Structure formats: structure tokens, C-alpha cells
Amino acid sequence: MSDFLYLYRLPADSPDMPDSPKRMQERLEMWRAWFKDLEARGQLKALGHPLETSGAVLKNGGRTVNDGPYAESKDIVLGYSIVQVRDLAEARTVASGCPVLRYGGMVEVRPIRQV
Amino acid sequence: MSNALPDEHFFRRESGRLVATLTRLLGVDQLALAEDAVQETLAAAVEVWAFQGLPDNPSAWLMTSAKNRAFSLLRRERTARKFAPEIGRLADAEVEPASAESEPGLPKALEDDELRMMFSCCHPDITEDAQVALVLSLLGGFSAHEVASAFLVSDAAMEKRLARAKKVLSGSRTLFELGAGDFGARLSAVHRALYLLFNEGYHGASPDSVVRVDLCREALRLVSLLVEHVPAATPATHALAALMALHAARLPARMDEAGGLTELSRQDRSRWDTRLIGRGLELLETSARGEVVSEYHLEGAIAATHALAPSAEETPWGAIVELYDALLELRPSPVIALNRAVALAEHEGPERGLEALEALEEVEQLARYPFYPAALGELELRRGRTAVARKHFQDAHRLARNAAERRFLEQRLAAATTSSSSSARPPR
Numbered sequence: 377m378s379d380f381l382y383l384y385r386l387p388a389d390s391p392d393m394p395d396s397p398k399r400m401q402e403r404l405e406m407w408r409a410w411f412k413d414l415e416a417r418g419q420l421k422a423l424g425h426p427l428e429t430s431g432a433v434l435k436n437g438g439r440t441v442n443d444g445p446y447a448e449s450k451d452i453v454l455g456y457s458i459v460q461v462r463d464l465a466e467a468r469t470v471a472s473g474c475p476v477l478r479y480g481g482m483v484e485v486r487p488i489r490q491v
Numbered sequence: 492m493s494n495a496l497p498d499e500h501f502f503r504r505e506s507g508r509l510v511a512t513l514t515r516l517l518g519v520d521q522l523a524l525a526e527d528a529v530q531e532t533l534a535a536a537v538e539v540w541a542f543q544g545l546p547d548n549p550s551a552w553l554m555t556s557a558k559n560r561a562f563s564l565l566r567r568e569r570t571a572r573k574f575a576p577e578i579g580r581l582a583d584a585e586v587e588p589a590s591a592e593s594e595p596g597l598p599k600a601l602e603d604d605e606l607r608m609m610f611s612c613c614h615p616d617i618t619e620d621a622q623v624a625l626v627l628s629l630l631g632g633f634s635a636h637e638v639a640s641a642f643l644v645s646d647a648a649m650e651k652r653l654a655r656a657k658k659v660l661s662g663s664r665t666l667f668e669l670g671a672g673d674f675g676a677r678l679s680a681v682h683r684a685l686y687l688l689f690n691e692g693y694h695g696a697s698p699d700s701v702v703r704v705d706l707c708r709e710a711l712r713l714v715s716l717l718v719e720h721v722p723a724a725t726p727a728t729h730a731l732a733a734l735m736a737l738h739a740a741r742l743p744a745r746m747d748e749a750g751g752l753t754e755l756s757r758q759d760r761s762r763w764d765t766r767l768i769g770r771g772l773e774l775l776e777t778s779a780r781g782e783v784v785s786e787y788h789l790e791g792a793i794a795a796t797h798a799l800a801p802s803a804e805e806t807p808w809g810a811i812v813e814l815y816d817a818l819l820e821l822r823p824s825p826v827i828a829l830n831r832a833v834a835l836a837e838h839e840g841p842e843r844g845l846e847a848l849e850a851l852e853e854v855e856q857l858a859r860y861p862f863y864p865a866a867l868g869e870l871e872l873r874r875g876r877t878a879v880a881r882k883h884f885q886d887a888h889r890l891a892r893n894a895a896e897r898r899f900l901e902q903r904l905a906a907a908t909t910s911s912s913s914s915a916r917p918p919r
Contacts, residue, residue, distance in 0.1 A: 393534040396634035400533050401502035407541030426538035455542065 377460050379421055380467040383484035384454045384476045392429060392454070394479075406475035414459060419470060424457035451482065458488070494545050500708070502533055505550060506632030509557045511604035515666055517561060519611065522661040524568070526629075528561035535560075603669065605630060606720055609713060610667035613680035614659055621656040622684045623691065628653055631709045641706055643696045643892070669722060678723060682731050682787065685710050685717075689735050693742075696892035700746045707742065711735050718774070726781030729774045730788040736771035737794035740764040752899045756803035768798045789818040808838035825856045833866050841870040861890035865900060872907050880907040 386392055394400055414420040429452050433442040454476065461467050464487060471483040496502075506529055513525035532553055546552040612625040624642070627633045633641070639649035667677060691697075692706030714732045717723040744758035753759075775791050793814045800806035815831035828851050836844020848867060857863040868883030884904040891897040 393530075393537065394634070395530065396637055397502035397506040397533055397632040398500070398637070399634075400537050401496065401499060404502075404537040404541055405496075405499075407537070408544075411541065423542055426542050455538070 377462060378464075378467075378490070379488040380459045380461065380464075381484075381486045381488055382424075382457045382459055382471060382474070383486065384456065384474065384481060385451045385484055386454055386476065386479075386481040387451045389450065390480050392452070403475065403479070406478065410473065410475050411457075413473070414457075414470070419459050419461055420457065421460040422458040424455060426455040427453055429454070454481070494547075496545065496549065500705075501549070503632030504712075505553050506533060507608075507630040508550075508601050508605060509553060510629050510632075511608035512554065512601060513557060513561050514608065515604050516558070517565070519663060519666050520661050521565070522657060524564055525561060528557055528564055532557040532560050602716060602720065605713075606716055606723065607666045607669060609681055609716070610669065610674075610677050611660055611663065612656075613677060613684050614663060614667075615680070616659045617656045619683060619687060621652050622680070623687045624649065624652055625656045625660065626684055626688060626713070627706070627709065630713065633705075633709075637702065640699065641691060641695065641697045641702050669720075674722065678717075678725065678728070681717070681723075682727055685714050685735075686731060686787070688713075689738070693738055698893035698895065700895070704742065704746070707735070707739055711739060726778045726783055727785040727787055729778035730785055730791045733771045733774035733778055734787050734791035734794055736767045736774060737791065737798050740767035740771060740798060746895075752895050754899075755797060760802070763798070771795065771798065784817075784821075786818060786822045789814050789821065793818075803837075806837070808834055812838055825851055825853045826860070828852070829857065829860075829863060829866060833869075836870050836873075841873040844870045845874070859890055861887045861892065861896055861900065863887075864890065865903065868903065868907065872903075877907050 394403070411420065411423065431444065433444065434440070435442070459467060459470060461470055464485070467485050467487070471485050474481075474483045476483060509529040509532065510522075510525050513528060514522055517525055535556065536549075536553060540546070540549075608630055609626060612629060613622045617625065620642075624638050627638045627641070628635065635650045635653055636646050638653070639646045642649065644652075671677070689707055689710035692703045692708075692710065695703055695706070697703050711732075714728070714735055717728045718732050740763050741755070741758060743764060744760065744762035745753055745755075747753070771791070772795060775788075775795055778788055778791065793811055796807060796811055796814070811834045812831060815827060815834055818827055819831065829848070832844050832847035832851070835847050845867070848863075848870070851857070854863070864883045864886035868880045868887060871877075871883060872880035881904060884900055884907055888897060888900040888904065891900055
């Protein structure tokens with residue numbers, strides 16, 4: 377078994393939340409179902425955390441500080457989890473069920489380097 | 492993460508409560524800020540609860556978090572000013588959620604906040620249409636887009652309508668005081684708005700049956716708030732609540748999942764919600780304890796008569812015609828006159844119904860109402876004049892406002908073509 381980091385990303389120019397309370401609740405339920413599924417299958421190694429969409433990026437030995445959460449790309453990391461599955465192929469299959477994909481987001485799947 | 496939210500309307504309902512409470516705390520002129528704070532609070536709840544699971548008391552979590560958020564938004568907005576009375580008001584406000592912990596029902600303070608907001612939305616300077624939209628937006632937690640699709644207007648038009656109404660509301664000095672001298676007049680306006688809201692769900696044009704059921708449900712919820720609040724629980728309030736419950740009882744038989752309509756005479760009465768019928772009859776009985784007979788009493792009595800009839804044939808149509816006569820005296824309207832004519836046709840035959848339809852005054856108000864030509868078609872069909880009936884059904888079909896109505900009228904047209912003698916009325 378290997379560990380994979382899932383980074384949940386959303387393009388910076390897309391609204392990160394619908395303005396309808398009903399749709400928000402639907403989104404919450406999708407995420408809850410997603411985590412519950414991962415947990416039930418024993419694949420959720422660490423739930424991870426949601427991230428604020430604010431922050432800063434330091435560069436050039438710390439001489440440059442950009443306000444905002446992005447390095448180069450125009451998308452924001454919304455949160456992350458660590459998933460334990462057999463291999464990258466399975467990690468991709470599992471990630472394809474992620475709710476963020478249903479509203480214009482992306483999942484970045486990164487194998488965690490084995491020591 | 493094992494616990495669950497009470498139902499799929501939780502966020503909408505909470506949104507209404509939070510906006511009402513924050514507006515009371517901050518002052519009605521801070522309505523926009525209150526709405527922003529609530530929006531942000533719900534968004535934060537989605538992210539935090541997705542990862543951490545639900546808190547023990549989600550309502551209390553939301554209220555505390557919304558107050559904090561409003562506080563920080565206000566501080567950000569007022570940093571330039573030395574004196575910001577709203578911050579003091581908010582900081583002093585006792586934290587209500589504690590009381591929500593033990594209380595299974597709605598805490599009194601929250602209920603009052605919602606009522607005051609409801610009365611405030613029905614401000615005389617706001618048009619009736621906009622009052623209904625405002626109630627849906629602020630109390631119902633519907634987005635502008637959702638309200639727009641319920642009323643079949645463009646998002647832009649609805650945003651404008653809401654913005655205008657909110658301007659009037661936030662320009663009024665305070666939220667409506669429930670003990671105010673014009674309480675009675677304002678209560679009538681609230682009744683009217685909730686009646687229109689319910690009707691939009693029940694008879695409205697939105698093709699989305701889920702949206703429409705949500706509107707009916709919201710109207711029922713808000714009218715229950717009135718019923719539970721003593722000064723607002725007048726006979727007319729009980730009658731309005733009765734009328735809604737009795738109509739809502741028929742929803743499962745009236746609308747199928749695809750949004751298709753089944754008219755009263757063809758509904759499977761075993762699918763009517765007997766619990767709601769019982770509740771409606773109870774409310775109607777309570778409503779009769781007053782001195783006044785309102786239009787809601789009469790409409791409630793008509794709905795009750797239908798609810799108690801074992802079948803369309805065994806309906807006491809004479810009594811229904813009389814109730815419509817009384818209703819027309821209180822509130823003359825071509826739609827009510829149309830319904831009376833249809834009831835009269837049941838009672839005394841299609842010829843009498845047609846005569847009544849032809850004698851309708853202000854018939855031009857029905858020019859775009861598909862169920863006027865549909866009723867003509869129905870009665871002609873029952874007289875055996877199938878060619879005339881077909882023409883009327885075609886007229887009606889052209890006026891149909893959504894796919895469900897079109898489908899319904901196509902069925903009637905087909906019935907006229909095969910010259911069936913069965914009957915149909917406007918779906919009620």
C-alpha cells in the first residue's frame with residue numbers, strides 16, 4: 377500500500393461557493409459522503425484540513441512576498457487529505473469520485489515519497 | 492461524523508433565521524452586511540463540517556459564527572470611524588445559542604426575529620410581488636436565481652426587484668415592532684404575501700415541481716410561525732393556515748415526479764395526506780371562533796369540502812357554488828368566477844356552466860390564463876360539441892406556461908379527439 381496526497385484545487389476565478397444555501401448544503405453532503413466512503417473502505421489515512429483562501433507566498437529567499445495563496449498557477453488549494461491505496465492507478469480511480477470535480481475543481485494526486 | 496443534518500432544507504431555514512437575528516442586532520440599515528455575514532458563515536460551515544463532521548448543535552454553531560463574522564465585517568467597515576454604535580450593540584447582545592441546546596423547538600427569540608422580519612418585508616412601500624420575493628430571499632434562504640426561476644423572470648429582473656425592495660426595507664428606521672399600532676393592517680399584508688407565495692407554488696408557472704413544492708413548504712412554515720405567535724394568531728391566520736394545509740394535502744396526488752398535473756376529479760384520493768387534512772380541518776375549526784369571515788375562511792371551507800368528499804361525484808357541488816358566491820362578494824376576481832362556473836357546471840350541468848363562463852366580467856384579465864379556454868373546452872366536450880372543444884383546448888395549449896400544462900392540455904385535446912365523455916377541470 378502507498379500513501380497519496382490529494383490536493384483539492386479550484387480555479388481562482390470561479391466562485392468558491394454557490395450563493396444558494398440549498399446548493400451549499402448539497403455540497404456539504406457530497407463532501408461528507410465522499411469522506412465517509414473513503415473511511416468505510418479503509419483508504420482515509422488522514423482526513424486533512426480545509427484551507428482558507430487567503431495567505432501569502434514567499435519567494436526569492438524571502439525577499440518577495442505575494443499576498444494570496446498562489447505560487448504560479450491560477451488556482452487555489454481548498455484543502456488536502458492523505459489516502460492509502462495500492463498504487464497510482466487506484467489513487468486516480470478513487471480521486472475521480474471527489475466532489476470538487478463536480479463544480480469545476482481539480483484533484484491533484486501526489487504519491488508521498490517513501491523513505 | 493455520524494450525525495446528520497435534520498433535512499435538506501436546513502441551510503435555507505438557518506439562513507433566514509440568521510439574517511433575521513443579525514438584522515435585529517445590527518439595525519435594519521445593515522441588512523446587506525448581515526446577508527454577507529450569513530453567506531460567509533454558511534460557506535465556512537460547508538468546509539469545516541465536511542472535514543471535521545457536524546458540531547453537536549449546528550444551529551448554535553452557525554449563530555455564534557455569524558455573530559462573530561458580522562462583528563468583524565462591521566469592524567473592518569468602521570475602522571475609519573471612532574464611534575461605531577453597532578459594534579457595541581452586537582458585543583452586548585447576549586449569546587442566544589446556549590438556549591438552543593436544550594430547546595427542541597424554536598427558541599422564542601429566534602421566532603420573534605423571524606416574525607419581525609416577515610412583517611418588515613411586507614412594508615406598504617414594497618409592491619406585493621416584491622414582498623413575496625423578499626420573504627423568499629430573506630426568510631426562505633432562496634438565492635435570487637432560485638426566486639427568479641420560481642417566478643419565471645430573468646435573474647437580472649429579479650435581482651433588480653430584490654435590490655429595490657431591500658433598499659426600502661433597509662431605509663425603514665427599524666424592523667417592524669410586533670406590538671405596533673398598525674399591526675392589524677400589516678398582518679393582512681403578511682397574509683396576502685404568504686397566500687401569494689403558496690399559490691405560486693401550487694398553481695404557478697415554474698416547470699420545476701421541486702421548486703414549487705419548496706415554495707408551498709416555505710409558505711406553510713411561515714404561516715405556522717404566525718399560528719404559534721399569539722398576537723398574529725387571528726381567525727384569518729388560522730383560516731389561511733387551514734387553506735394551505737388542505738391544499739398541500741393534495742400535492743402528492745396532484746403533481747407527479749415529472750411535474751405532471753392531475754386535476755382534482757382524477758386524483759387518487761388515497762394519496763392525499765390525511766395528517767395534513769386533519770390538521771387543516773382542526774385549523775379551520777379554530778378559525779371559526781372569531782367574528783370575521785375572511786376570504787381565507789371561504790377558500791379554506793371550499794378546500795375542506797373537497798377534502799371530505801369521498802369522490803368527485805359525491806362532492807356537494809351546490810355548497811361549493813354557494814361558497815364561491817360568498818367569496819366573489821368579498822373578493823371579486825375573474826379566476827374565482829371561473830372556478831365558480833366550473834363548480835356550477837358540476838352542480839347543474841355544462842350548459843349552466845357555459846352560460847356563467849360567457850357572462851364573466853373582466854374576462855380580458857383571463858386572456859393569458861390557459862384554464863379559461865380549457866374550462867370552455869371541457870364543458871363543450873361534455874355537451875358533446877367535440878369540434879368546438881378541440882378549438883378551445885388548442886387555444887389553451889397555446890397559452891400553456893410550462894411543459895406540465897402543455898402535457899395536460901394535450902391529453903385533454905386527445906380526449907376531445909376520441910370524443911371521450913370524461914370530464915376535466917382546471918387542476919386544483
